[in-house]
Amino acid sequence: MSANGRTAGWLWPLAGLVSGGAGLGTSWLASNALHVRAWPLVAVAEWVIRHTPGGVAETAIQRLGHHDKPVLVAVILALLALLFAGLGAAGRRTWWIPLIGFLVLAVIGGLAVADERAQGGHGQIAVIVGLVTWMGAWVFLLPEDGREPAADRRALLRIGLVAGAAVVVGVAAPYVGRGRRAVDQARTRLRLSGVTRPVAPSGADLGLAQPWATPTGRFYRIDTTLSPPAVDPAHWRLRIHGQVERELTLTFEELLARQRTQAWITLNCVSNPVGGDLIGNAWWSGVLLKSLLAEAGVKPGADAVLQTSADGWTCGTPLDALTDDRGAMLAVAMNGEPLPIDHGFPVRTVVPGLYGYVSACKWVVDLEVTTIDKAVGYWIPLGWAVEGPVKLASRIDRPTSGEVVQTGDYTIAGVAWQQETGIVKVEVSVDGGSWVQAELGKVPSDATWVQWRAVVPLTKGHHQVQVRAVNARGETQTPVRRDVVPDGATGWHRVDFEAS
Ligand SMILES: Nc1nc2c(c(=O)[nH]1)N[C@H]1C(S)=C(S)[C@@H](COP(=O)(O)O)O[C@H]1N2
Ligand SMILES: [Mo]
Numbered sequence: 001m002s003a004n005g006r007t008a009g010w011l012w013p014l015a016g017l018v019s020g021g022a023g024l025g026t027s028w029l030a031s032n033a034l035h036v037r038a039w040p041l042v043a044v045a046e047w048v049i050r051h052t053p054g055g056v057a058e059t060a061i062q063r064l065g066h067h068d069k070p071v072l073v074a075v076i077l078a079l080l081a082l083l084f085a086g087l088g089a090a091g092r093r094t095w096w097i098p099l100i101g102f103l104v105l106a107v108i109g110g111l112a113v114a115d116e117r118a119q120g121g122h123g124q125i126a127v128i129v130g131l132v133t134w135m136g137a138w139v140f141l142l143p144e145d146g147r148e149p150a151a152d153r154r155a156l157l158r159i160g161l162v163a164g165a166a167v168v169v170g171v172a173a174p175y176v177g178r179g180r181r182a183v184d185q186a187r188t189r190l191r192l193s194g195v196t197r198p199v200a201p202s203g204a205d206l207g208l209a210q211p212w213a214t215p216t217g218r219f220y221r222i223d224t225t226l227s228p229p230a231v232d233p234a235h236w237r238l239r240i241h242g243q244v245e246r247e248l249t250l251t252f253e254e255l256l257a258r259q260r261t262q263a264w265i266t267l268n269c270v271s272n273p274v275g276g277d278l279i280g281n282a283w284w285s286g287v288l289l290k291s292l293l294a295e296a297g298v299k300p301g302a303d304a305v306l307q308t309s310a311d312g313w314t315c316g317t318p319l320d321a322l323t324d325d326r327g328a329m330l331a332v333a334m335n336g337e338p339l340p341i342d343h344g345f346p347v348r349t350v351v352p353g354l355y356g357y358v359s360a361c362k363w364v365v366d367l368e369v370t371t372i373d374k375a376v377g378y379w380i381p382l383g384w385a386v387e388g389p390v391k392l393a394s395r396i397d398r399p400t401s402g403e404v405v406q407t408g409d410y411t412i413a414g415v416a417w418q419q420e421t422g423i424v425k426v427e428v429s430v431d432g433g434s435w436v437q438a439e440l441g442k443v444p445s446d447a448t449w450v451q452w453r454a455v456v457p458l459t460k461g462h463h464q465v466q467v468r469a470v471n472a473r474g475e476t477q478t479p480v481r482r483d484v485v486p487d488g489a490t491g492w493h494r495v496d497f498e499a500s
Contacts, residue, residue: 008155009089009092011155011156011159012088012089012091012092013084013085013086013088013089014085014088014159015088015091015138015141015142015159016084016085016086016087016088016089016091016098016138017081017084017085017088018137018141018159018162018163018166019084019088019098019102019133019134019137019138019141019162020080020081020083020084020087020102020134021081021084021163021166021170022133022134022137022162022163022165022166022169023102023130023131023132023133023134023137024041024077024080024130024170025133025166025167025169025170025173026129026130026133026169027039027040027041027109027126027127027129027130027133028041028126028169028170028173029129029169029172029173029176030125030126030129030130031123031126032173032174032176032177032178032181033176033177034122034123034125034126034177035177035180035181036113036122036123036125036126037116037123038113038116038123039126040109040110040112040113040123040126040127040130041073041076041077041080041109042069042073043109043112043113043115043116043123044076044108044109044112045069045072045073045076046069046112046116047111047112047115048072048076049068049069049072050115080105083101083105087101087102088138091138091142095142098134098138099135099138102131102134102135102138103131105134106127106128106130106131106134109127109130110124110127113126113127137162140158140162141155141158141159141162143155179230180227180230180341182230182232183230183231183232183341183345184341186232186233186234187233187338187341187345187346190233190338190346192256192285192332192333192338194260194285195260195262195285195332195333195336195337196262196283196285196336197283197336198213198264198282198283198335198336200212200213200264201264201442201443201444202442203441203442204441204442204443204444204448204451205441205451206413206439206441206451206452206453208397208398208413208414208451208453209397209398210397210415212281212441212448212449212451213264213281213282213283213335214280214281214282215335216282216334216335216337216340216343218280219280219282219334219343220269220277220278220279220280221342221343222269222271222278222356223313223342223362224311224313224378225311225313228311228341228342228362228363229309229310229311229363230341231310231345231346231363231365233252233345233346234252236251236252236346236347236365237249237250237251237365238250238255238330238347238364238365238366238367239365239366239367240292240293240296240367240369241296241366241367241368241369242302242305242306242367242368242369242370243298243299243301243302243369243370243371244293244296244297244298244299244369245296245297245298245299246295246296246297247296248292248295248296250292252332252346252347255287255330255332255347256287256332258287258291258292259287259288259291260285260286260287261285261286261287261288261327261329262283262284262285262286263283263284263327263329263352263444263445263447264281264282264283264284264443264444264445264447264448265281265282265284265327265350265352265419265447265448266279266280266281266352266417266419266447266448266449267279267280267281267282267350267356267360268280268355268356268390268417268419269355269356269357270355270356270357270358270384270388270484270487270488271357271484272484272488272489273484273489274393274395274481274489274490274491274492274493275395275396275493275494275495276395276489279415279417279449281448281449282334282335283334283335283336284329284331284333284334284350285331285332285333285336286329286330286331286332286333286347286350287329287330287332288327288328288329289322289323289328289329289330289349289351290322290323290324290325290328292330293305293319293322293323293369294323296369298319298323298369299369301371302319302369302370302371303318303319303320303371303372304316304317304318304319304369304370304371304372304374304375305317305319305322305367305368305369305370305375306366306367306368306370306374306375306376306377307349307359307361307364307366307367307368307377308361308364308365308366308367308368309344309361309362309363309364309365310363310364310365311363313361313362313378314361314376314377314378315357315358315359315360315361315377315378315379316358316372316375316376316377316380316386317349317351317354317358317359317375318354318372318387319369321351321353321354321359322351326351326352326353326420326447327352327445327447328349328350328351328352328359329349329350330347330348330349330364331344331347331348331349331350332346332347343362344361344362344363344364345363347363347364348360348361348362348363348364349361349364352419352420352445352446352447353389353390353419353420353421353447354388354389354390355388355389355390355488357377357378357379357384357388358377358379358386358387358388359388372386372387383485383486384485384486384487385486385487387487388487388488389420390417390418390419390420390488391418391487391488391489391490392417392418392421392469392471392475392477392478393416393417393418393469393477393489393490394414394415394416394417394423394426394452394467394468394469394477394492394493395414395415395416395467395493396412396413396414396428396465396467396493396494396495397413397414397415398411398412398413398414398453399412399465399495399497400495400497401495401496401497402496402497402498403497403498404497404498404499404500405458405497405498405499405500406458406499406500407458407459407460407499407500408457408458409455409456409457409458410455410456410457410458410499411453411454411455412428412430412438412453412454412455412456412465412467413438413451413452413453413454414451414452414453414467414493415449415450415451415452416449416450416452416467416469417448417449417450417469418469418471419446419447419448419449420446420447421446421471421472421473422446422471422472423440423449423450423469423470423471423472424470424471424472424474425437425440425469425470426438426440426450426452426454426467426468426469426470427454427467427468427469427470428454428456428465428466428467429465429466429468430456430458430463430464430465431463431464431465432464435468436454436456437454438452438453438454438467439452439453439454440452446472458499459499460499460500461498461499462496462497462498463496463497463498463499464494464495464496464497465494465495465497466492466493466494467492467493468492477490477492478490478491479491479492
């Protein structure tokens, strides 16, 4: 970029302003795309509000009503505009000063985001996107030879280019992720009558670090979607068709009008390795599939249901499991709240005793009654078994691998499960010694896992503990180690630890 006579000092602050605006725009877009609750700039505003002395905040709220946050955001934006222009002007002497300024601002944004409650680590991605844009745009707008940019075409063109891109991003940003936000709001507004809070039955929880009732935030999540489908309950429809007497199409309201059921059901993934945590136990509320299928009238000859979700995922479920007394349901609530979007809002299937990949369709919209050879779900061509009954399994949660515990009497504890069959006995063996029977927690039904604990004496040194469960059919869990493919892992869980 050559100086063609008149130098234009105003291009520097303009370049700073345009770079700054571009970074704010991309971080806003990233926040919306990632469904981050608060854009870093809003996080800063909220931080300021949280840390403002009560009196000041109250006066502000009285003066501004509910506009206190938008006003604060506008003030921060104005201050930032001044700062960006100032940084640009300072960059005239020392080109890297704005880079330092941007970095400091990003750190402030990052700290505010980290201070937000209920915001996962991905909030920081929006901060990084903004910082990279700030720095990239500034370097792009720097004159090539480090000299004064003249008010020539090329300098203006570059600034115009970045400004134009920033405006496009800024205009697009509010639309990105809007569907999801609308569904989030619909979910928040939803009042589900007859859905009660989860209260673990007494005696089920032995007070381990891993609670018997899994909090929703700690419940494992498995699906094939990059971004979960945003399904508005007002537009949700469930079609029950195929080999039925009467095809049914239900709205969400119509589903809720049916008789409701609630139960504790443990859900687990076929991909859970021995000792793994792809398992959780929740309080589900919904409508029994048995009664809906009876309403549709299943024709003789049908023995399966092909379930399809709003995002096109499918699974084939044996009809028996949906019509027998185990309590398979279309769930609308998890742990007393409308299903979280990630767990299938507004409606998902939950079937005790089957792995999720053949039963637990999230965002379910279609049930086709058919035969098992035609009900070929998503995972079947990829090498997984057609039928996925849950295998007998147990896990040690205490001690954890490599833990150093005290010598003397020590409580080994964990969970065991085989939904729909039930657990009658759990045994542990320390250092290959004889099997010691564990005490079992009380469970409301065979649909859930069981907590267990056993007290064993420990001498100083290295130890190894193994666990095995016995089901209600009198079968003992097999020690044979098998991989998760094609129908679930087997083998005893073993934990190595130290006593001192
Ligand atoms: N639509 C849809 N539903 C799905 C899946 C999926 O990929 N898409 N994965 C299934 C699998 S493999 C499991 S183990 C469970 C997990 O349910 P969760 O994420 O609520 O724990 O959902 C099942 N339902
Ligand atoms: Mo799964």
